[in-house]
Amino acid sequence: MRRAYVLHHFWQAYESVPVGVAIGYASEQPQVEIADCADGFFAGQEPYPAAPAHRTWRGRELPFFFAPHPEQPLLELLPGNRARINFDLFAAAFYLLSGWQEFFSDERDRHGRFPYAASVQQRYGFVAVPVVNHYFDILKTAVEHAAGQPLTPRCWVDGAPFATFITHDIDELHSAWKAPAKAALHQRNWLRFGQHIWRHFTQPDAWNNLEIVQKIIHGYGARSTFFLLPEHQKAANGTPNADYIFSTIYRRSAELLKNGAELAVHGSIGTSTNPQKLRKQCAQLPGKVLGNRFHYLYWEPRTTPFVLAETGIAYDSTLGFAEHFGFRHSYCLPFQPFNFLAGKPFDFLEIPLNVMDATLHHPNYLQLGPEEILPALTPMFQEIERFGGVCTLLWHNDHFDPANETTGPRQFAELMQYLRSRNTAFVNGADICATMRHLSS
Ligand SMILES: [Zn+2]
Numbered sequence: 001m002r003r004a005y006v007l008h009h010f011w012q013a014y015e016s017v018p019v020g021v022a023i024g025y026a027s028e029q030p031q032v033e034i035a036d037c038a039d040g041f042f043a044g045q046e047p048y049p050a051a052p053a054h055r056t057w058r059g060r061e062l063p064f065f066f067a068p069h070p071e072q073p074l075l076e077l078l079p080g081n082r083a084r085i086n087f088d089l090f091a092a093a094f095y096l097l098s099g100w101q102e103f104f105s106d107e108r109d110r111h112g113r114f115p116y117a118a119s120v121q122q123r124y125g126f127v128a129v130p131v132v133n134h135y136f137d138i139l140k141t142a143v144e145h146a147a148g149q150p151l152t153p154r155c156w157v158d159g160a161p162f163a164t165f166i167t168h169d170i171d172e173l174h175s176a177w178k179a180p181a182k183a184a185l186h187q188r189n190w191l192r193f194g195q196h197i198w199r200h201f202t203q204p205d206a207w208n209n210l211e212i213v214q215k216i217i218h219g220y221g222a223r224s225t226f227f228l229l230p231e232h233q234k235a236a237n238g239t240p241n242a243d244y245i246f247s248t249i250y251r252r253s254a255e256l257l258k259n260g261a262e263l264a265v266h267g268s269i270g271t272s273t274n275p276q277k278l279r280k281q282c283a284q285l286p287g288k289v290l291g292n293r294f295h296y297l298y299w300e301p302r303t304t305p306f307v308l309a310e311t312g313i314a315y316d317s318t319l320g321f322a323e324h325f326g327f328r329h330s331y332c333l334p335f336q337p338f339n340f341l342a343g344k345p346f347d348f349l350e351i352p353l354n355v356m357d358a359t360l361h362h363p364n365y366l367q368l369g370p371e372e373i374l375p376a377l378t379p380m381f382q383e384i385e386r387f388g389g390v391c392t393l394l395w396h397n398d399h400f401d402p403a404n405e406t407t408g409p410r411q412f413a414e415l416m417q418y419l420r421s422r423n424t425a426f427v428n429g430a431d432i433c434a435t436m437r438h439l440s441s
Helices: 002-012 089-097 100-104 131-147 178-186 190-202 210-219 246-258 275-284 304-311 370-386 409-421 429-440
Strands: 023-025 032-034 053-057 060-064 075-078 082-085 163-170 225-228 262-265 390-394 425-427
Touching: 002 089, 002 131, 023 131, 032 131, 053 131, 060 131, 075 131, 082 131, 089 100, 089 131, 163 210, 163 429, 178 190, 210 246, 225 246, 246 262, 262 275, 262 429, 275 304, 370 390, 370 409, 425 429
Parallel strands: 023 032, 032 082, 163 225, 163 390, 163 425, 225 262
Antiparallel strands: 053 060, 075 082
């Protein structure tokens, strides 16, 4: 079943699929033979396998799990349309793509999330490299040799080499004044404090900007997805949910929808373990809701995928590390999370989250200067482009406040200009679901 899971995603990653190339372990004498090196690892419940070997593929040094034969080449192209891969590609790709480490590790942070610090991506330094796509590149080379025909990565709309999924989690609409007012209070600057309070009561809040955000996105010839949070009450542990009451913006959100935005649910604290609650929140939004992203990127690997399946969500886009941009499952295409109880993929699609504004500059996360953001992200964008993947970007509405000079509208503009210059296709969750469904059928 590990092999079926890996091959399902491998075939999905390419446009034209040659029929009849057998890929398997050596004992089956297939055309493309894969070394069997997992050595009972998956029969146990250890979160981490042996350290990966560092090997070079197409000039890049990459980590290879389940690769105990450094004396052998990674790939041998043999006569008679046969090929041999000398590491356990099924095991290595399955380990990363299934999220095995999170399912079997007990490590959680103060928000109940699997921490980046506990991940193999952090330990071996490959969070910004979609290693599974590189493994697939080796398998692709083997399959092309066996089939005698090339495989091409998927194309997006109008032949675009990769896709970009722009998203906004809407947590706060009324709180732009709070931090500067608090700062003035601390400095005992009563005049400034008074000005902030006066402005708060007489002028619209700078974060109450949904229509402005939509206009900015349209300015790039793009469209985007708004993840709306229909819960105003704080969670039992004091974690805040929305600072607005959803019913007060229902008409405005319907208008965004009418003007081409996609609306999705931003499941509040507690919904990631409660399908009834999540379903109720979906029902509050106008239109049919296909997608979800959990507030605080909350995700409990042992329950949350089951909640999404039970809710009937078509796609989720929660899985990224809050602490670092990159690839939490080491994969740059949407994928179907693995159901560890049933031994098969879930039906819903995970569109991995690659980068969130707050990750780039935050006391708990990275501390990039405004001019360091695009250079830091460019290698990750290049990886996604190379493999025809989806680049998922989260820019909260409050980060479109012109007063934000670290991760604000100017930095967003730089990223958009770069992505547009690479001829990306701007897509939303519904587009991605339609494309991937088309591929599986
Ligand atoms: Zn949120």
